[in-house]
Amino acid sequence: MSTATRPATGSEPEPAAQAGPPSGAAPAAVGRERGRRRAHRRNLFSALLFLSPWIVGFLVFTAWPMIYSAYLSLTDYDVINNPEFIGIQNYVDLASDEKLLLALGNTAIFTLLQVPLYVVVSLALALLLDRAGRASGFYRTVFFLPKMTPPVAVGVLFLLLFNGQNGLVNGVLGFFGIDGPSWTTDPAWVKPGLVFMSLWTVGASVIILLAALRNVPKELYESAQLDGAGFWRQSFSVTLPMISPALFFIIVVNTIAGLQTFDEAYTAFFGAGNTTYSNDAALFYVIYLFQQAFEYLHMGYASAMAWLLFVVIMIITAIQLVVSRRLVYYEGDR
The missing domain is CATH 1.10.3720.10 (MetI-like)
Incomplete structure (x- = not known):
């Protein structure tokens, strides 16, 4: 009856230690990422704040009139009475x-x-x-x-x-x-x-x-x-x-x-x-x-x-x- 042979290498090798970040490195990286996100949100808010006069003006004086005029083009409207929908008849x-x-x-x-x-x-x-x-x-x-x-x-x-x-x-x-x-x-x-x-x-x-x-x-x-x-x-x-x-x-x-x-x-x-x-x-x-x-x-x-x-x-x-x-x-x- 044979027995399993083992390599004659002495004691079994111990598993290699896994490389990893030093203690405290991961929380620091997470903190930097959070800081970048906060800075990005602040910059985005500042940009929108500066652009807000133009955005409001565009929506109120350009976008909405265009949308409403597109609707009026499909109606019979004389300013005095309510618009009456007539489809593409105007066109x-x-x-x-x-x-x-x-x-x-x-x-x-x-x-x-x-x-x-x-x-x-x-x-x-x-x-x-x-x-x-x-x-x-x-x-x-x-x-x-x-x-x-x-x-x-x-x-x-x-x-x-x-x-x-x-x-x-x-x-x-x-x-x-x-x-x-x-x-x-x-x-x-x-x-x-x-x-x-x-x-x-x-x-x-x-x-x-x-x-x-x-x-x-x-x-x-x-x-x-x-x-x-x-x-x-x-x-x-x-x-x-x-x-x-x-x-x-x-x-x-x-x-x-x-x-x-x-x-x-x-x-x-x-x-x-x-x-x-x-x-x-x-x-x-x-x-x-x-x-x-x-x-x-x-x-x-x-x-x-x-x-x-x-x-x-x-x-x-x-x-x-x-x-x-x-x-x-x-x-x-x-």
Whole structure:
């Protein structure tokens, strides 16, 4: 009968001691973790406290009105009586409203005329300011001051400057032997006149483009000069690509502003007691929306118009964003 053999190694090895944190280490780590969490909660509370004015303002003055207007767009509401739910009837009526199509067409034409001219004039003035040297600070102030003019005052100024009989613009044109048009009564010249008047407020865009121009690295111009590039070649190969983000921002912002044009045109052509110059050529989309809401008290229909404009702006902005991927150069994407 055999017996189990054991290795001749002497006494059996004792199990190795397991490594572990020294006494008191675990409670200290737990305490540090709790401290980090408390600090995180304090920082979060402080951030929300500082953001609370904006959050409250957004919820009260933006989010809630949008939600409520979406509801009103599905109702027949005249402000006096309670809203009556009618489903999508307001949206169906939009498609057959000839005056709405007229207003939408006027707005589209105005925007297509205004935005390119606005950008070109802003860029030209920014290029001049970039070469102004020490006097640029004074000229920046001069160009920006008209931006502070109330839009209602600009509308009144439009009637004074572009009056077909004795306006200053036609007076200057007459000095050079040019017979000026009837800016305020001729349907063909109403929108161009408003476009020219909108150039009164290019100051903000000029400042943005000037800042972008001064951020272009000088080394790029020096390299272009060494390669024999002239002014125009440098402008198209260096300046425009480097300031393209600022240009894109100005185009998007002014497109949205053009589609919502109201103050100047309403003051000049549809203001209180103004029946002489009222013209369908100046009936822009937001003006027609305002009339439906506050003159005819068709608040439900006006809400549907507002949501239609919102969708149009979103689509146009989305298209601009897609196009910008090919045309706009961002230095961080290199």
